[in-house]
Structures are given as C-alpha cells and as structure tokens.
Amino acid sequence: MTMSRGLRVFLLGFTVLVLVLVYIPLALVVVNSFNVDRTFTWPPPDLTLKWWDAALHSTAARSALWTSVEVALAATAVSMVLGTLAGLALRQTRFFGRNVVSLVIILPIALPGIVTGIALSNAFTTILGVGLSLFTVVVAHATFCIVTVFNNVQARLQRLGGSLEQASMDLGAGPFTTFRLVTFPMLRSALLAGALLSFGLSFDEIVVTTFTISATDQTLPIWIFQNLFRPNQGPVVNVVAAVLVLLSAIPIYLAQRLSGSTAEGLTGAR
Amino acid sequence: MLWLGVAYLAALAALLITSLWTQDDFTGEIQRQWTLDNFRDLFTIDVYRTITVRTLEIAALVTVIDAVLAFPVALYMAKVASPRAQRLLVIAVLMPLWASYLVKAYAWRGMLSEGGLLDWVLGPFGLQSPGYGLLALTMTLAYLWLPFMILPVYAGLQRLPDSLLEASADLGARSWTTVLRVVLPQAFPALVAGSIFTFSLTMGDFIAVRIVGGTSQLLGNVVYDNIGAANNLPFAAAVATVPIAVMLVYLAAVRRTGALDNL
Numbered sequence: 163m164t165m166s167r168g169l170r171v172f173l174l175g176f177t178v179l180v181l182v183l184v185y186i187p188l189a190l191v192v193v194n195s196f197n198v199d200r201t202f203t204w205p206p207p208d209l210t211l212k213w214w215d216a217a218l219h220s221t222a223a224r225s226a227l228w229t230s231v232e233v234a235l236a237a238t239a240v241s242m243v244l245g246t247l248a249g250l251a252l253r254q255t256r257f258f259g260r261n262v263v264s265l266v267i268i269l270p271i272a273l274p275g276i277v278t279g280i281a282l283s284n285a286f287t288t289i290l291g292v293g294l295s296l297f298t299v300v301v302a303h304a305t306f307c308i309v310t311v312f313n314n315v316q317a318r319l320q321r322l323g324g325s326l327e328q329a330s331m332d333l334g335a336g337p338f339t340t341f342r343l344v345t346f347p348m349l350r351s352a353l354l355a356g357a358l359l360s361f362g363l364s365f366d367e368i369v370v371t372t373f374t375i376s377a378t379d380q381t382l383p384i385w386i387f388q389n390l391f392r393p394n395q396g397p398v399v400n401v402v403a404a405v406l407v408l409l410s411a412i413p414i415y416l417a418q419r420l421s422g423s424t425a426e427g428l429t430g431a432r
Numbered sequence: 433m434l435w436l437g438v439a440y441l442a443a444l445a446a447l448l449i450t451s452l453w454t455q456d457d458f459t460g461e462i463q464r465q466w467t468l469d470n471f472r473d474l475f476t477i478d479v480y481r482t483i484t485v486r487t488l489e490i491a492a493l494v495t496v497i498d499a500v501l502a503f504p505v506a507l508y509m510a511k512v513a514s515p516r517a518q519r520l521l522v523i524a525v526l527m528p529l530w531a532s533y534l535v536k537a538y539a540w541r542g543m544l545s546e547g548g549l550l551d552w553v554l555g556p557f558g559l560q561s562p563g564y565g566l567l568a569l570t571m572t573l574a575y576l577w578l579p580f581m582i583l584p585v586y587a588g589l590q591r592l593p594d595s596l597l598e599a600s601a602d603l604g605a606r607s608w609t610t611v612l613r614v615v616l617p618q619a620f621p622a623l624v625a626g627s628i629f630t631f632s633l634t635m636g637d638f639i640a641v642r643i644v645g646g647t648s649q650l651l652g653n654v655v656y657d658n659i660g661a662a663n664n665l666p667f668a669a670a671v672a673t674v675p676i677a678v679m680l681v682y683l684a685a686v687r688r689t690g691a692l693d694n695l
Contacts, residue, residue, distance in 0.1 A: 174512070187575070276637075368534055369636065
C-alpha cells in the first residue's frame with residue numbers, strides 16, 4: 163500500500179470516531195430502557211426492570227409484533243417469486259425497452275417512500291376500490307422488496323454467466339430440469355440474502371405502511387409511532403426499541419453465515 | 433411477471449391524474465373535474481414555497497454531511513484495513529441499518545431531549561442540546577442515511593485497482609494528493625449513487641420530522657397532513673409530484689456520471 167502513515171492514521175481515527183458516533187445513540191436506547199426516569203434524564207438516576215416487565219405484558223405491542231412478522235413473511239414470499247422471475251427474464255431476453263424495465267424496477271427505491279405510499283394508497287382506494295387492509299400492506303411492501311431480490315439475483319447471474327446452463331441444456335436437460343438442478347442452486351445464497359433483506363425491510367417499514375394500512379390494523383412500527391408521543395407509554399416504547407436494536411444482530415449474523423460476502427448481498431439495502 | 437412494475441407505474445400515473453382533480457369542501461368527496469387549482473395553490477401560497485425550499489436545502493445539506501463522513505470511512509475500509517478488519521467494519525456499518533429506522537430516530541429524541549445525553553456532554557462546555565428543530569432534524573437525518581452513503585462508496589472504492597494508487601505514487605504524488613486527485617474523482621459516481629438515497633430519503637421523510645423536528649415541516653408532512661387530517665388527496669398528490677419531479681431531474685442529471693450502475 164502506498165499511503166503515507168499520516169494519512170492512514172487519520173483515516174483510522176476518522177473511521178473509529180464515526181463508528182463510535184453511530185453506536186452511541188443505539189447504546190443509549192438500550193441503557194435508557196432500564197432508566198427509572200420517564201423523561202430519560204442522563205445520567206440515569208437509577209436502574210430498574212419495571213419497564214421490561216410492563217412491555218412483556220403489553221398485549222398491544224405483542225399483537226403488533228406478530229402482525230409485523232406475518233406481513234414481512236408474506237411480502238418476502240411474494241417478492242422472492244416475482245423478483246427471481248424478473249431477474250431471469252431480464253437476463254435471458256433482449257427485448258425492446260429492456261433498460262426501461264430495469265429502470266422501472268429501480269424506481270420504487272429511488273423515489274421517496276412517501277410517493278410510493280400515496281401512489282399505492284390512491285390506487286387502492288380511489289381507482290381499484292379495494293379497502294385498505296393487511297393485504298394492501300403486503301402488496302405495497304412487495305413492490306419495494308422485489309427490488310432487493312431482483313438486484314441480488316441479477317448481480318449473481320451477471321457474475322456467473324450462462325455457460326453452466328448451456329452445458330446443462332447441451333447434455334439434454336430441459337429448461338425446468340436445468341432451472342431446478344443448475345440455476346437454482348447457483349442462485350440459492352443470493353436468494354437467501356435477498357429474502358433476509360426483504361424481511362428486514364418489510365418488518366421495519368413505516369412510511370409506505372402508514373398510507374396503506376387500515377385504521378384498525380397495527381404493525382410494530384405503527385404501534386411505536388402511535389405511542390411515541392404518549393408520556394405514559396414512553397418507557398414501554400423504549401423497551402421495544404431496545405429489543406429491536408438487540409435483535410438487529412441476528413440478520414447480520416445469519417447473512418455472514420449464509421454468504422460470507424455480505425457486501426454483495428446487502429448493499430442494495432434501503 | 434412484470435405486472436408489479438406496470439402496476440407501480442400505473443399507480444404513479446393515477447396519482448398525477450388525481451392531483452388534477454378537485455375536492456368538495458363540504459363532503460370531502462373527490463370530484464373528478466379537471467383543474468390546475470392544486471398546482472396553483474402549491475406555487476402561489478408562500479408557505480408551500482418555503483417548505484419546498486427548506487426541504488431541498490436540508491436534503492442537500494444532509495447529502496453533503498454524509499458524503500464528507502462516508503468518504504474517509506469507505507476509503508479506510510476499502511484500501512487500508514486488512515481483509516479481516518474489512519469484514520468486521522462492513523458488519524459494523526451494516527448493523528445499524530438493520531436496527532429499525534424508527535428506533536434510530538427515537539434514539540435521537542432521547543439524545544436531544546432536555547436533560548438528555550447531549551445536554552450532559554455539552555454542559556461542561558457551556559453549550560446545550562440544540563433541542564428539537566431543524567438542526568436536530570439535519571443531524572438525525574444525516575445519522576439515519578449514513579450507511580446508504582458508506583456502502584456504495586465502499587463498493588466503488590473496492591473496484592478501484594491498487595495499481596492506480598501505485599502509479600500515482602510512482603509519478604511523485606504524495607498520498608494526500610493521490611486521494612484528492614485520483615481516488616476522489618474515481619469515487620465520484622459512487623458518491624452520487626449514495627446521494628440518490630440520501631436525497632430521496634430526506635425528501636420523503638415525515639416521521640423523523642415529527643419526532644425530532646419540533647414544529648417545523650418538510651414536504652412529507654404536508655403530504656401526510658393532507659391525507660390524514662385534511663383528507664385532501666388531490667392536493668396531497670399535487671405536493672407529492674414535487675419530489676417525483678426533483679428525483680426524475682436528479683436521476684436524469686446523474687445518468688451521465690454512471691452513478692446508476694453503482695446503485
């Protein structure tokens with residue numbers, strides 16, 4: 163490496179500083195979940211487990227959590243199928259407007275979530291006449307989850323090229339056999355990373371959800387947002403937040419185990 | 433198969449059409465009459481112009497802050513760190529991305545609160561937490577979107593061959609010069625790719641604004657309030673065309689830099 167010592171030390175110092183700044187707020191949430199004081203005075207006057215107990219018994223929080231899990235699973239399933247198909251289609255066929263189609267698929271992540279949200283909400287209620295429900299939330303989440311699956315699939319396909327599949331075809335396998343025995347195994351880790359990412363995105367999503375959910379349903383982010391400004395619920399919200407911070411280590415761990423190259427699979431993150 | 437993509441475009445088009453309709457003041461029903469009133473209101477009422485300009489300013493500021501913070505970190509990750517440290521750093525950057533967006537915005541509410549951590553840290557210096565407002569909002573948004581800037585830049589720098597740096601050194605450039613005149617221009621498309629995220633995310637945000645923005649509003653809040661409280665979907669749709677237009681112009685402008693391949 164050709165960089166001078168001074169530069170390297172500067173870069174290291176800068177990186178450490180930024181990372182520390184990134185983690186302080188997250189650590190604060192966890193510590194504050196034990197804070198006796200309702201308004202999160204710092205340093206905490208005393209520590210308590212009271213709020214954890216209260217959060218554990220909050221039925222609203224728990225049912226919101228399950229709603230979120232269900233929505234995320236459904237959205238992931240839909241986007242896996244459609245994202246893979248789109249990825250395969252855009253590779254194998256060179257049709258008119260191919261670039262346009264890839265641009266369209268990118269659009270949901272390039273445009274602000276609020277635009278996607280109100281466009282879909284408008285389409286559901288005034289154009290299609292479908293009432294808002296969890297189903298509309300799943301459809302809405304799937305529109306942007308597809309992008310992540312599609313990106314992963316496309317990156318993998320581009321890297322691998324088509325020679326293996328051609329060999330399979332030459333050896334007499336039909337298109338479906340080739341997909342099952344050659345293409346799918348090649349894509350598997352990319353798909354898993356995409357699924358993980360979709361699940362995370364959907365689980366966490368609030369902007370699009372706000373516009374496409376009915377008044378009676380609540381996903382976890384919606385629950386947090388609605389209770390955020392209620393002083394009584396503050397500590398309970400904080401415990402839920404702390405749990406979410408701690409849980410976020412799981413997908414990272416899984417992704418590491420799965421692919422080994424997190425950078426490839428997860429940079430399409432939004 | 434591409435039904436969803438088509439459906440998405442159709443929904444966008446429907447949104448534009450809705451923005452040309454009007455709303456009955458008494459019943460709140462949408463009347464399908466063609467009118468440009470919504471756009472006229474948008475451009476002539478001062479409040480909306482102020483909010484639009486403010487939104488663009490904050491989006492630009494957040495983008496610049498993130499670029500300045502992300503470039504050295506990405507450079508360290510890509511070119512200085514050992515492969516093992518590199519892996520750990522990628523995890524360290526990714527991890528906050530998985531922590532819920534809401535939780536992170538909420539964390540800043542705790543940081544900035546009266547008597548909170550920032551007050552405690554800044555107190556000895558005779559300063560205090562900026563409180564909830566535009567400054568707090570800018571900090572929070574920059575914090576939220578930082579990984580979206582670091583990751584594309586890191587990926588871009590990783591593709592940069594080491595031989596280029598060596599050539600620059602052989603030609604007599606000192607390392608700082610190499611970074612500024614060789615690495616930075618090469619990383620520019622990646623920085624632009626990151627800026628697409630930071631810019632677009634800031635323009636659509638209304639949640640962090642509610643949480644730490646105090647009483648100030650961005651475009652997202654106008655859209656949200658018009659759908660929720662005022663129930664004026666056509667006007668909300670008209671407001672939402674502003675970020676769409678800005679993003680389309682921005683995407684078209686950065687196409688040349690090759691940034692889109694870095695997404």
